[in-house]
Amino acid sequence: MVRRAASRRNDVVVIPDLIAEEQMTAQRDPAAGRRPVGMVGTGNMGGRMTRRMVEAGHAVLAVDADPARIPACGATPANSLAELAERCDVIMLSLPDSPAIESVIRNPGGLLEHARDGQVIVDLSTANPVSTRALHGELRARGVRYLDAGISGGAAGAEKGTLTLMVGGDEAALAQVRPLLDTFSAHVHHMGGSGAGHVTKVLNNFLNGVTLAATAEVMVAGKKAGLDLAQLLDVINTSTGVSFASLNRFPHIIKGDYLEGGLTGRLMAKDVRLYLDLAEGLGVVTLVGPGTLAAFQVSNALGYGTMISNRVVDAVGDLAGGIRVPEQEQEQEQEQQQQEQED
Numbered sequence: 001m002v003r004r005a006a007s008r009r010n011d012v013v014v015i016p017d018l019i020a021e022e023q024m025t026a027q028r029d030p031a032a033g034r035r036p037v038g039m040v041g042t043g044n045m046g047g048r049m050t051r052r053m054v055e056a057g058h059a060v061l062a063v064d065a066d067p068a069r070i071p072a073c074g075a076t077p078a079n080s081l082a083e084l085a086e087r088c089d090v091i092m093l094s095l096p097d098s099p100a101i102e103s104v105i106r107n108p109g110g111l112l113e114h115a116r117d118g119q120v121i122v123d124l125s126t127a128n129p130v131s132t133r134a135l136h137g138e139l140r141a142r143g144v145r146y147l148d149a150g151i152s153g154g155a156a157g158a159e160k161g162t163l164t165l166m167v168g169g170d171e172a173a174l175a176q177v178r179p180l181l182d183t184f185s186a187h188v189h190h191m192g193g194s195g196a197g198h199v200t201k202v203l204n205n206f207l208n209g210v211t212l213a214a215t216a217e218v219m220v221a222g223k224k225a226g227l228d229l230a231q232l233l234d235v236i237n238t239s240t241g242v243s244f245a246s247l248n249r250f251p252h253i254i255k256g257d258y259l260e261g262g263l264t265g266r267l268m269a270k271d272v273r274l275y276l277d278l279a280e281g282l283g284v285v286t287l288v289g290p291g292t293l294a295a296f297q298v299s300n301a302l303g304y305g306t307m308i309s310n311r312v313v314d315a316v317g318d319l320a321g322g323i324r325v326p327e328q329e330q331e332q333e334q335e336q337q338q339q340e341q342e343d
Contacts, residue, residue: 046094150201
């Protein structure tokens with residue numbers, strides 16, 4: 001009897017030791033003992049945000065149309081959306097548009113079919129707010145909280161962890177996932193109920209498109225007028241014409257760096273269309289919108305659609321007689337044209 005009692009005492013002593021060891025393991029590996037974070041879409045933006053979470057110690061389980069992209073950002077591939085829904089309490093989406101989001105959620109084998117009560121889905125895409133609100137209602141009926149979290153800051157912001165997030169949906173759910181969002185963002189704004197985040201994102205992206213297209217025109221006009229473009233930008237950036245494009249894009253573009261890897265021309269046109277749809281639904285007259293959309297549609301038709309949207313300046317230059325804003329690129333094209341004529 002004494003021996004058995006001693007054994008029981010030993011068993012009791014061991015339990016705290018095991019707990020302490022598990023706690024130490026969790027401190028060494030912050031992802032230990034936690035469910036992985038789910039990610040659908042590990043492309044240009046999703047891959048960078050995934051890597052930020054992985055580097056912060058979170059295990060990420062991912063699904064992508066191109067599975068080869070998943071290991072490159074440090075995530076583990078999931079076999080299906082069903083597995084993602086089964087194993088993850090928080091699932092993030094980084095997809096190109098609402099049709100892609102709807103298919104991931106609504107299609108057979110999708111997230112809606114396999115949703116669990118208490119899950120949180122964070123949609124980091126740029127999407128149609130009407131679609132967003134509809135998906136929110138469908139998922140809420142399954143006990144899932146759906147946050148629409150538009151992001152701004154581009155690939156560079158995702159890389160550095162300095163993105164701005166504009167979020168719609170349940171505020172308590174936002175607080176729950178905030179530690180994850182903080183791994184790749186510097187500013188998180190709760191904008192209101194479902195759809196408010198994506199509305200804010202559409203408004204912001206429209207302004208982004210307007211100022212990019214307008215600054216592209218100004219740079220081509222300045223070049224054709226014989227101005228020094230670096231000096232022109234110095235003037236604009238200390239005057240009332242200043243914008244994100246003039247401050248952060250064109251100082252690089254005039255040196256030949258188009259900052260490839262960001263939002264493509266096709267996606268920019270899609271975002272401007274989202275604004276036009278939003279304005280129409282709200283009964284707001286848009287006079288600037290059609291011209292902005294035309295700028296990117298023409299650019300896309302001229303072959304720049306799969307390149308970064310900054311290439312709209314080349315499209316404007318094409319229509320102005322072959323003007324190129326970067327000095328070196330202009331000289332190279334002129335030499336190429338001369339050589340073709342000689343041949």
